[in-house]
Amino acid sequence: MNLYEDNWRRYRRVRALLLIIVISWIPIAMLVGTLSRWLLKTSIVGSIILPIGLLLFMIMAIRFQTFPCPLCGKWFSGTWWYNWSFLARKCVHCGLRKFSVE
Numbered sequence: 001m002n003l004y005e006d007n008w009r010r011y012r013r014v015r016a017l018l019l020i021i022v023i024s025w026i027p028i029a030m031l032v033g034t035l036s037r038w039l040l041k042t043s044i045v046g047s048i049i050l051p052i053g054l055l056l057f058m059i060m061a062i063r064f065q066t067f068p069c070p071l072c073g074k075w076f077s078g079t080w081w082y083n084w085s086f087l088a089r090k091c092v093h094c095g096l097r098k099f100s101v102e
């Protein structure tokens with residue numbers, strides 16, 4: 001297995017985790033908040049879950065946006081002043097195509 005495949009597998013994992021957080025963060029916070037209000041008679045738990053989800057989202061978004069290119073090691077999808085994010089089809093620095101293995 002070559003080095004690029006490992007990097008792209010890591011890229012897909014980061015992207016999947018980010019997508020899972022985006023989709024599930026608000027519903028989980030609402031569910032936990034509702035259950036805690038119903039069972040524990042307090043909204044503190046829901047108030048804690050919401051910023052934790054935001055923090056997780058920020059961490060994963062930064063990891064995704066700054067994912068290093070397997071070839072040149074610079075940010076794959078952008079520079080300090082712009083970022084193509086998930087729309088990047090190739091490295092903005094060296095031109096390596098996304099998911100390329102050679």
Ligand SMILES: [Zn+2]
Nearest residue numbers: 069072091094
């Ligand atoms: Zn590159």
